Amino acid sequence: MEFDYFRNNEGNPPNSKGQSLIASGWRPFQRDFEWEFLWQLWHKDTQELTQRTLNLASSFAEVLGRNNYTWWANLLSIASDNTRYEVEKFWNYITPDPQSPDHRYKDVLSTETPIVQFVSRSSIPIDYVLNRLQEITVLRVLHLLERPDIITQYYLERDFYFPVDKFVSWERLDVVNTVYAYWSKHDIWLQIELYDRGRRQYTLMSKNISPLINKATYDLAVMLSGYQSRVGKVHSQFPIKTFPADIQNFTDTVQQAVLNQNQLAVVVHGEPGTGKTAWTQAVAKEILVPLGYVIFILDHDAIANFVPPAYLERICIIINEADNLAQNRASEVAQYNNKTEHILSLLDGTLYQSVIDDSGIHIKQRLVVLMTCNTTERLDPAMLRKGRVDLMCEFCQRFV
Structure with missing residues (x-):
């Protein structure tokens, strides 16, 4: 199976807190006066509005009524930082x-971006790849x-906005504090937080x-x-039409089952x-991807640590050489690993649906599992019980 690679966003200039937001394109946010909002304050928070108005008037009276300064000096004091602060607060x-x-x-x-990979010989970088998938999805x-x-x-007790007509990309946007963006058409918010070494969340x-994630x-x-x-x-090297006629007929049955069932498990052996x-490559490319x-695609080591991402609505899991993974637990070899139990849990959906936390996206997933083996x-x-494996087919004709 061949893959086209996705690259991380590299080469972008890091944010510098010393750089002025104004110089990088941000503009001070001007709060607009709305009579409707003031009317709501008057009706719902009359006491607080009255108290704040009297406090502001008292501040002006104190500045203008000083006896140890001339009238014009008192007038200039209205523009002082303290008075300006009271006015802005009101x-x-x-x-x-x-x-x-x-x-x-x-x-x-x-997602954090860019994703950093930590590799050690004692572990398989499954988390990195799944985090990379989540990063690609968000971007x-x-x-x-x-x-x-x-x-x-x-930032610095002031609100700023970035003119959307000057927006180029999120990587080039100067971020020194939490940034918010909103799309009213989709009712979606984006929150950007800055981490060390130029990383962001x-x-x-x-x-x-879900509709946007699916796209x-x-x-x-x-x-x-x-x-x-x-x-x-x-990538599929051999189209479905190049397979023998009986395999093409079985493929039609699989395709119909995919359309009719929320969960489907298929075993092909030979x-x-x-x-x-x-x-399996052809089915994935021509039927499932569209x-x-x-x-x-999971190998022997990955199957024991894989949990389907909860934010994906449709997932296909391909397990090659399943007879070396989901071995009969009565055999001595199978007793030294827990891969059989994990595959059974994937087929049942019990492993990753038994406990659902309150955070993140949890949707009803459609799951297709394609397994190959030399012999059943x-x-x-337990794998071949009704309700776990739905369709089976033996490949008899030499193809490759």
Whole structure:
């Protein structure tokens, strides 16, 4: 299986807190007066509005009524920092705050960028690849959203906004504090937080972000296989039409089952060289990818640590040489690993759906599992029970 690589956003100039936000394109946010907002304050917070108005009037009276300065000096004192602070505080009270998320959105998807890979010989970098997939998903969603309606940032007790007509890319946007952006068409908020060494955290918040995630993850494939783990695009060397007629008929049955069922498990078995692996590639490329499935190819080591990402709606898991993984637990070899139990849990959905936390996106997933093996004799009998494996086919004709 071949992959096209996605590259990290490298070569972007790091943010510098010493650089003025004004110089980098940000503008002070001017709070607009609204009679409707003032009317609401008057009705709902009359006491506080009255008290703040009297406090401001008292401050002016104190400055203008000083006896140890001349009248013109008292008048100039109105422009002092203290008086200006009181005026701004009162103005901020009687005018609406800049738009910001209420953090009550159901769907939340977050990523750090760029993703840093930590590799050791004692572990397989599965987390890195899954984090890379999440980063690609968030960045693709932002690309689909294009320019937001507003971009704001609060720094040094002042609100700033970035003119959206001058917006080029998120990587080039100067971030010194928390940045918020909003798309009214999709009702989606973006929160950007700055980490050390120029790293950032992007958090998307929405009432329903699934349609955008489905578009953003279209044609993605993930291979989890030791040090060759990567994110890319699935490639099929042999089209389905090149397979024998009986295999093409079985493929039609699989395609119909994919359309009708939320969860499907398929086992194909046969001698080496009969095209089992090539068939799974063809099905993934020609049937599942067009339907919006994200393809995961898992090897022996990855299967024991894999949990399907909760934010993906359609997932296909390909497990080659399943007879070496889901072995009969009565055998001595199978007793030294827990891969059989993990595969059974994936087929049942019990492993990753037994406990759901309150954060992030949790949607009802559609799952397709494609497994290949040389023989079904070594498979654990529990795998072949009704309800776990839905379709089986033996590949008899030499194909490769």
